[in-house]
Amino acid sequence: MTTPPILDTHVILRGGDKILMSQRGGPYGYGRWHLPSGKLEDESLPDGAARELLEETGVTVDPAHLRMVHVVHHRQPEGARVGFFFLATEWAGEPVNREPAKCLDLRWFAVHDLPDDIIEYPAQGLDGYLSGSNGLALHGW
Numbered sequence: 353m354t355t356p357p358i359l360d361t362h363v364i365l366r367g368g369d370k371i372l373m374s375q376r377g378g379p380y381g382y383g384r385w386h387l388p389s390g391k392l393e394d395e396s397l398p399d400g401a402a403r404e405l406l407e408e409t410g411v412t413v414d415p416a417h418l419r420m421v422h423v424v425h426h427r428q429p430e431g432a433r434v435g436f437f438f439l440a441t442e443w444a445g446e447p448v449n450r451e452p453a454k455c456l457d458l459r460w461f462a463v464h465d466l467p468d469d470i471i472e473y474p475a476q477g478l479d480g481y482l483s484g485s486n487g488l489a490l491h492g493w
Contacts, residue, residue, distance in 0.1 A: 357425075357432035359392040361401035362474055364421065364439045364481060365411065365447070367460070371478070372447055373467065374408065375457040381471040383456065389435070389474065401438045409447040409458060413440045422480040426473045427492035437477040 364387060365372040373385045390404035398415035405411050422437040449458050461467060463482060470478065476489045 355431050357434045359397075359400075360389055360433055360435040361392055361397060361404055362387045362389040362435055362437045362477055363401050363405045363413070363418070364437060364478065365405065365409070365413075365443065366439060366441050366463075369463050370460040371463055371466070372409070372458060372460055373470070374449075374455045375459070376454070376471070377452070377456040378454045383469070385467045385470045386474040387437075387478065397436050398438065401436070401440075405440065405443075408449075408451050408455065409445075410450050411440075411443045411445045411447050413443040417442045422477045422485070422487055422489065424473060424477045424480070424489045424491055425493070426476075427490075433473070435473065435477055437481055439481065 376384050388405045388408045392400040398418045401418055402413050402415045418438040421439045424435040426433045447458050449455050473491055476491045480489050
């Protein structure tokens with residue numbers, strides 16, 4: 353029997369020409385950059401994205417104001433994941449690192465000056481959004 357894929361949400365918090373990124377502090381991708389993200393629980397995709405953003409950064413976003421901008425079907429040795437990438441341009445609060453055991457840093461980057469060491473899976477979703485691609489990317493297949 354095949355294990356169903358894990359569903360992930362990723363939030364592209366965008367203020368003007370800047371995007372908020374977090375630097376991983378956990379074992380997966382230690383020291384590399386990614387977007388606020390996490391596994392979906394028993395909730396809708398927009399609710400899960402808003403929850404993860406709040407848990408990781410303290411920023412509150414109305415799930416109704418999130419816009420899905422890309423999907424990545426990711427394959428890794430442990431199994432498949434499907435990442436739903438949401439754009440947030442309206443929010444309340446200033447980002448703070450609410451998970452210092454998992455996150456080394458939160459930092460704004462200009463869209464044309466993103467770090468080189470973004471983890472490949474979220475990088476593919478971010479690149480898809482920024483390039484205006486067809487909305488779906490396959491990674492690792």
